[in-house]
Amino acid sequence: MIGKLAPWQRILLLFFLFVIAGPFLPVAVASFAFRWGWPDLLPSIWWWERRDAAPFPLGWDYIFDPVSRVVPALGNTLLIAGLVTLIALALSIPAARTLARHRFRGRSGIELFLTFPLIVPEIAVGIGMLFIFISLGLYGSLWAVVLAHLVPVLPYMIRVLIPVYRELDAGLLEQAALLGAGRRQTFFHVELPLIAPGALAAALFSVVISTNIFLLTFYMGRGQIDTLATLLFSKVSGGGALDPVAAGLTLIICIPGFLFLALSHRIIRENVFSDGIDNS
Amino acid sequence: MTLKLPMMALAGFVALGMVPSVAAAADTAAEQFRDQFLNGELTWDDVSARARQEGEVNWFHWGGSEQLNSWIEQVAAPEMKKLGVTLKTTRLAGTREAVDLVLTEKQAGRGVGEGSVDLIWLNGDNFYTLSSQDALFGSFAEKLPQSRNFEFDSTDPRSQLNLSDFGTPTGGQEMPWSGEQYICYADMARLPRQEAPADFEELEGWLKENPGRFTYVKPPHYIGNTFVQTVLYAFNPSGRGYQDFQKPIEEFTPEALAEIMLPGFEYLKRIEPHLLPVYPQNQQANQALYNNGEVDLACEFGLYLVDSYRKTGAFSETTETLLFPNTGMIKNKNFLTIPVNAPHPAAALVFADLMSRFDMQASKLEKIGYPLGIDRWKLSKQQQETANSVAPSHFGVTAEDLAAVAVPDTNASLVKVIERVWQAYIERKSDKPFPEIVLNAMKAG
Numbered sequence A: 001m002i003g004k005l006a007p008w009q010r011i012l013l014l015f016f017l018f019v020i021a022g023p024f025l026p027v028a029v030a031s032f033a034f035r036w037g038w039p040d041l042l043p044s045i046w047w048w049e050r051r052d053a054a055p056f057p058l059g060w061d062y063i064f065d066p067v068s069r070v071v072p073a074l075g076n077t078l079l080i081a082g083l084v085t086l087i088a089l090a091l092s093i094p095a096a097r098t099l100a101r102h103r104f105r106g107r108s109g110i111e112l113f114l115t116f117p118l119i120v121p122e123i124a125v126g127i128g129m130l131f132i133f134i135s136l137g138l139y140g141s142l143w144a145v146v147l148a149h150l151v152p153v154l155p156y157m158i159r160v161l162i163p164v165y166r167e168l169d170a171g172l173l174e175q176a177a178l179l180g181a182g183r184r185q186t187f188f189h190v191e192l193p194l195i196a197p198g199a200l201a202a203a204l205f206s207v208v209i210s211t212n213i214f215l216l217t218f219y220m221g222r223g224q225i226d227t228l229a230t231l232l233f234s235k236v237s238g239g240g241a242l243d244p245v246a247a248g249l250t251l252i253i254c255i256p257g258f259l260f261l262a263l264s265h266r267i268i269r270e271n272v273f274s275d276g277i278d279n280s
Numbered sequence B: 001m002t003l004k005l006p007m008m009a010l011a012g013f014v015a016l017g018m019v020p021s022v023a024a025a026a027d028t029a030a031e032q033f034r035d036q037f038l039n040g041e042l043t044w045d046d047v048s049a050r051a052r053q054e055g056e057v058n059w060f061h062w063g064g065s066e067q068l069n070s071w072i073e074q075v076a077a078p079e080m081k082k083l084g085v086t087l088k089t090t091r092l093a094g095t096r097e098a099v100d101l102v103l104t105e106k107q108a109g110r111g112v113g114e115g116s117v118d119l120i121w122l123n124g125d126n127f128y129t130l131s132s133q134d135a136l137f138g139s140f141a142e143k144l145p146q147s148r149n150f151e152f153d154s155t156d157p158r159s160q161l162n163l164s165d166f167g168t169p170t171g172g173q174e175m176p177w178s179g180e181q182y183i184c185y186a187d188m189a190r191l192p193r194q195e196a197p198a199d200f201e202e203l204e205g206w207l208k209e210n211p212g213r214f215t216y217v218k219p220p221h222y223i224g225n226t227f228v229q230t231v232l233y234a235f236n237p238s239g240r241g242y243q244d245f246q247k248p249i250e251e252f253t254p255e256a257l258a259e260i261m262l263p264g265f266e267y268l269k270r271i272e273p274h275l276l277p278v279y280p281q282n283q284q285a286n287q288a289l290y291n292n293g294e295v296d297l298a299c300e301f302g303l304y305l306v307d308s309y310r311k312t313g314a315f316s317e318t319t320e321t322l323l324f325p326n327t328g329m330i331k332n333k334n335f336l337t338i339p340v341n342a343p344h345p346a347a348a349l350v351f352a353d354l355m356s357r358f359d360m361q362a363s364k365l366e367k368i369g370y371p372l373g374i375d376r377w378k379l380s381k382q383q384q385e386t387a388n389s390v391a392p393s394h395f396g397v398t399a400e401d402l403a404a405v406a407v408p409d410t411n412a413s414l415v416k417v418i419e420r421v422w423q424a425y426i427e428r429k430s431d432k433p434f435p436e437i438v439l440n441a442m443k444a445g
Helices: A007-021 A024-031 A059-064 A070-101 A107-114 A122-136 A142-167 A170-178 A183-212 A215-220 A228-236 A244-252 A255-269 B004-018 B028-038 B044-054 B066-082 B095-107 B125-132 B145-149 B157-163 B200-209 B222-235 B241-246 B254-274 B283-291 B305-312 B345-355 B358-368 B381-390 B399-404 B412-427 B434-443
Strands: A033-035 B056-062 B086-092 B119-122 B174-187 B297-301 B319-322 B329-337 B406-408
Touching: A024 A033, A024 A244, A033 A244, A059 A244, A070 A107, A070 A142, A070 A183, A070 A228, A070 A244, A070 A255, A107 A142, A122 A142, A122 A215, A122 B095, A142 A183, A142 A215, A170 A183, A183 A228, A183 A255, A215 A228, A215 B095, A228 A244, A228 B086, B028 B345, B044 B056, B044 B345, B056 B066, B056 B095, B056 B345, B066 B086, B066 B305, B066 B345, B066 B358, B086 B095, B095 B119, B095 B125, B119 B125, B119 B345, B125 B329, B145 B345, B157 B174, B157 B329, B174 B222, B174 B305, B174 B345, B200 B222, B200 B254, B222 B241, B222 B254, B222 B297, B222 B329, B222 B412, B241 B406, B254 B412, B254 B434, B283 B297, B305 B319, B329 B345, B345 B358, B358 B381, B399 B406, B412 B434
Parallel strands: B056 B086, B056 B119, B329 B406
Antiparallel strands: B119 B329, B174 B297, B174 B319, B174 B329
């Protein structure tokens, strides 16, 4: 496919590849460094030269050592992001569908209301939400974290899904109904496949946002639920240079997003109606 | 129907998972335990027995150091296990988060025994906040068996390091865990020791020849404040150095305070054009400037910082500690405190006691270079020798050199004033007369 591109298109493609992959390069190198200081272009001492002499696990050894808690944190992160995304989809699809298809009084008001969490910064929401959660006695569990994550995730998801529903040709659904499909059949075999690409895009937002939420996770989990974000924040909050462990964690925190991309890529490639709609 | 059914099922699922832990009534047993312990009605065996019943303890600490995290898992947790308590730790990005958690829980009515945080590693501002919000367990430090390793006798001036935290009286509500000293470090390959400044006059001269090769962390960050305090001590026209700055603000007239601070602030103003034209926000940013070769020396707390960072590769192997400024290098301690709503108060006491044991202190010094929090003169001869032999190197200076120039922190009531004066006089370049700037800073509370 690249062969068909004009030279300027190839240059542009290379440029974008560089812009996207570029920032990962120094991070990847830093994760394998022991000593990387000015004025060296590359680390002067690599991790593997020192890992055996160190009195405690260094760099990647630390990340894969149980003491780093990376594995349970990755598990928690995936579980929370998965639950948040599923619940958010279940709530956003009907919301976006109603907002996109029906005209009713106060619709634009509701649309605006649903975007409020995007406008108020997380840190301002955090303490207030913690206070409410404590009063209701529902903090400290994984579910509290999931519920808290839904607050910043839902507005994005609904915003992404509204235009998806606006562009959906309602005629297709009517045709299905005319051909005798029930409401359930119409939804699962016509409507859902049609909105699938949009829903996947919305789900990607959700996964990426949930993976990176630090403060709400810390508060609602009473500091006792480790996720990749809480581990990474304890490493990088000082604002200094990325040390090897921080660099390694930065790469690992990208895993949920990449996993999701790989997964959704497979789903989308199984083209919307490629297997027909008559085999139900 | 479409989605309604699965949605309702999900909503029900979510709700079920959340509701069970509705706030309980006040934990009267924990309250009783606290009162009895603080009144001295319990033996240490009683405390240990209750700790084993509680079974776990949640310690919140800054979690950015792999060495510290590894030491806790490898040394502290197994020792705690021997005492029948599981050590759980939360690695914080900033200690402030643990403080906020405690205060929010307290505000939401979670009292004695009902919070999430058993101990916090902290000092300075964070302790002051908890103390002023009445959010501490109580005066426990002198009631622990290992308190014999500390000078708590207030008639001995050396006890100040244990009884005063950045000038806030500790009242025994926190236990010293580690000592620190404000040091400067330099890369001997870039700045050989004989060329490095030894006091502030030499720094000024050096800066004129090497413009932009030094800066300090920006106040009100405590690392920056400490630098400013060091300067004020050195230029105190009364000749009494740090001593004047030990007094609380009530003992000063604005004129008197302005008088002892003016020469120091004039110095800071004088060197400003020769500094790197940026004040880093914190010590990590300052380290990055140093590692990027933008500055040749940098200052922060860390008696064994150079050793630790050479071991992790964060500093070059030619980085050494400087004896700068030889007019006085501020020394203080950091602490373990127990919040008022600690869920496992007895286990928290047992942990604070364990951390004060000589073998744990020596291990912490040897393995991760965290200075002793216990007082050397309280130790046996053999213990002192052990402590000396396991201590990491300071690289280029000796423990005696550093001890000889050690001076205490500034009184906390003055710290805020110094911050505000710096912001007005240096940062905003206020052209008001200096005494007026000091007066305004004092009036601001």
